[in-house]
Amino acid sequence: MQASLLAVFAHPDDEVLRCGGTLARYASQGADVTLICLTRGEAGKNTDPSLQVTDLAAQREQELRNSCAHLGVAPPIFLGYRDSCRGDRLRRDDPLATINVDPLEIEARILEVIDLVRPQVMLTFDPHGIYGHPDHLVAHRAATAAFSSAGNRGHEVQRLFYVVQTGEEMRRLQGGQALGVLSGLAPQTYAVSDATIAARIDVHAHAGQKRAALHAHRTQTGPLSTLGNLSDEQIGPLLEQETFSLGGLRGPMARYPVEDLFEGVNITYRQEQLCRS
Template sequence: MRASLLAVFAHPDDETLRCGGTLAKYAALGADVHLICLTRGEMGRNTDPTLSDVNLPTQRERELQEACRLLGIHSPIFLGYHDSGRADRLQRDDPLTTINADPIEMERRILDVIERTRPQVMVTFDPHGMYGHPDHLVAHRVATAAYASSGFKQVRVQRLFYTVQSREEMERLQSPGHQGGQPLGVLNGLAPETYAVCGCTIAAEIDIHEFAARKRAALFAHRTQTGPHSTLGRLSEMQLQPLLERETFSFGGIRGPVTEYPLTDLFAGLQVGWTAQKGSP
């Protein structure tokens, strides 16, 4: 069976920051790499002043299409739920936001994609959703549920991985100071003991340095989210460069033994085929 990977995230740009290099790597190796995006990021902000009068969900859909093209993966699969927002912009009354939608229905729709794309490996957010965004937490929940339920289905996903960050990685992204009343660091104000993981929890380390240029291009294809008024757009090279060298994952679920720990290949030990010669990006 051909190697296949399915990623499940909440908004356009979620796919690139923490696992874009991994998605690009496996696509280059010959795997089928698909991405489910629950929403179009309607509640985000346009941080690029050169993009005036944009329809944000339409623009963010285009940005994700371009990011997927740059990463070399299939076009995104949008499930059409609405961005829930967060904090004072939390959309409590919209029945189509992920926080209000039926989670069992969301799980069923992900299972439908699993049946079509036949992944051996799934990737989604960790239990804290990287930084606690409500939509990230929903994505984690429904992807984990779909993985569990796939054990009773024709296509039984073999491994579920969560994107995670070490304490060191998280602290590097936390910058002191403010600008315009906003914190400069991407993850400022969050406790690493909650939102990061200890080293022994990291189950896979993927070397992505050969795909650094693709990941960088895909990240900045999300122009509305990486403009000069965004925390992502103000990342220093010292903060950004490690994100272009390796990506780390923990186990969310596994069916069967693994060959080593931590893994250096999400597919290690699985009997899969590749359309390109494995090991030759």
């Protein structure tokens, strides 16, 4: 089968920091890489005062399209839900905010894409949503449920991986000019142990693409952001390797952790025409 990877995230920019290199790597090898984004990130903030943004949803949609182009993957699929925000700004009264939508509806929308692109591998957030964002938790739940129920629809996705951060990675991002969304969070809860890492993916060859994709999100990496001002010491290791835990498995996995998300899966790459077994 043609190699196919499906990533499910909540907002524009979710695709970059933790798995942008992985998306770029498999796209460059000839896999079909599909990205689902639940929302357009309309509850975010513009951190670049030089941008004259009148419609943040449209701006962030275009930023994600630009990011995907840098990563070499297909244009994203937007499901059209709204950013729920978090904390005191949580949008409890917006019926289209993901926290207020029937989870089975979101799962069904993801299943429609699975039927179309027939992935062997899926990626989504870990159970803590990296830093607990309500939309991240919705994406995790819906993607995990879709992985589970896809087996009843004629295409069994072989592997589900979660993007994760180790304790070392999280503490590094909390140090110095800290990544704001991680402020005050305990690594013992939001990070994983080394033994939990099911895949370590070498992405150093795609570091340039990952940087370009990150900074394509101009509203999120402006001079007023913490994401756009991470030091080389903080972001450097994330340009070398990306880590994943195992969310679900159909069939054997010969070793643990793997260095290739498709290792042991019968696939053909579109460009290289390599079959792995």
